[in-house]
Amino acid sequence: SAVISQKPSRDICQRGTSLTIQCQVDSQVTMMFWYRQQPGQSLTLIATANQGSEATYESGFVIDKFPISRPNLTFSTLTVSNMSPEDSSIYLCSVGSSHSTDTQYFGPGTRLTVL
Amino acid sequence: AQTVTQSQPEMSVQEAETVTLSCTYDTSESNYYLFWYKQPPSRQMILVIRQEAYKQQNATENRFSVNFQKAAKSFSLKISDSQLGDTAMYFCAFMKSNFGNEKLTFGTGTRLTIIP
Numbered sequence: 001s002a003v004i005s006q007k008p009s010r011d012i013c014q015r016g017t018s019l020t021i022q023c024q025v026d027s028q029v030t031m032m033f034w035y036r037q038q039p040g041q042s043l044t045l046i047a048t049a050n051q052g053s054e055a056t057y058e059s060g061f062v063i064d065k066f067p068i069s070r071p072n073l074t075f076s077t078l079t080v081s082n083m084s085p086e087d088s089s090i091y092l093c094s095v096g097s098s099h100s101t102d103t104q105y106f107g108p109g110t111r112l113t114v115l
Numbered sequence: 116a117q118t119v120t121q122s123q124p125e126m127s128v129q130e131a132e133t134v135t136l137s138c139t140y141d142t143s144e145s146n147y148y149l150f151w152y153k154q155p156p157s158r159q160m161i162l163v164i165r166q167e168a169y170k171q172q173n174a175t176e177n178r179f180s181v182n183f184q185k186a187a188k189s190f191s192l193k194i195s196d197s198q199l200g201d202t203a204m205y206f207c208a209f210m211k212s213n214f215g216n217e218k219l220t221f222g223t224g225t226r227l228t229i230i231p
Contacts, residue, residue, distance in 0.1 A: 001162075030216055031216040033218060033219075035219075037158075041223075042206060042221045042222065042223050042224050043160075043206070043219070043221045044221075045218045045219070048218060058218075090158055092160060094160075094219070096216045096217075102148045102165075102167075102210060102212055102213070102217075103148075103150075103162065103165055104150075104162075104210065104219055105162065106152075106159070106160035106161075108157075108158070108159050109158045109159065109160075111158065
């Protein structure tokens with residue numbers, strides 16, 4: 001399985017500011033995924049990041065609010081822009097298996113609190 | 116579009132007992148995978164078990180096993196000899212087949228508490 005790290009693990013931010021979350025994988029992967037988990041809720045996909053192309057966003061999520069970079073096959077960033085308290089969530093990145101099995105593995109998540 | 120339904124928001128069971136978590140899904144896909152993920156308070160999403168839809172045999176991983184009923188679109192998780200460390204949120208998830216390059220669709224989760 002892939003080893004995935006995320007930075008920061010948690011942060012407390014003021015409304016109107018932006019935070020960039022980093023996701024690093026120990027192997028090259030095609031797709032990286034960013035999910036949001038609002039308090040007490042399930043996971044919802046924000047966008048899919050493919051290296052060398054623009055991210056694909058799910059309905060309800062826009063690039064201006066959640067810009068994503070994918071500069072290489074082991075790294076991605078998600079920025080939460082112009083934050084409001086409603087953005088307080090856990091943000092998780094995941095990757096597909098680098099082998100032929102259909103499995104996804106998750107990073108440890110970033111707990112964001114917006115005041 | 117796929118949907119995943121978990122009808123049990125919370126469950127509790129005595130330590131060492133067996134518990135079954137329910138999950139149903141809806142899809143028009145023929146090739147897909149189903150998963151159970153565990154999320155303890157540490158918030159790390161941990162893969163518990165995985166089932167390929169084309170396999171009739173139910174997946175097992177030590178104390179964890181599934182009852183996969185493809186025609187009924189049902190995918191329940193059985194935890195045998197439950198342990199305190201099994202206390203967590205459990206999410207059922209669906210993924211189309213594409214070498215892991217498809218998104219996961221999650222159910223709403225079941226909060227499982229193991230009572231000492």
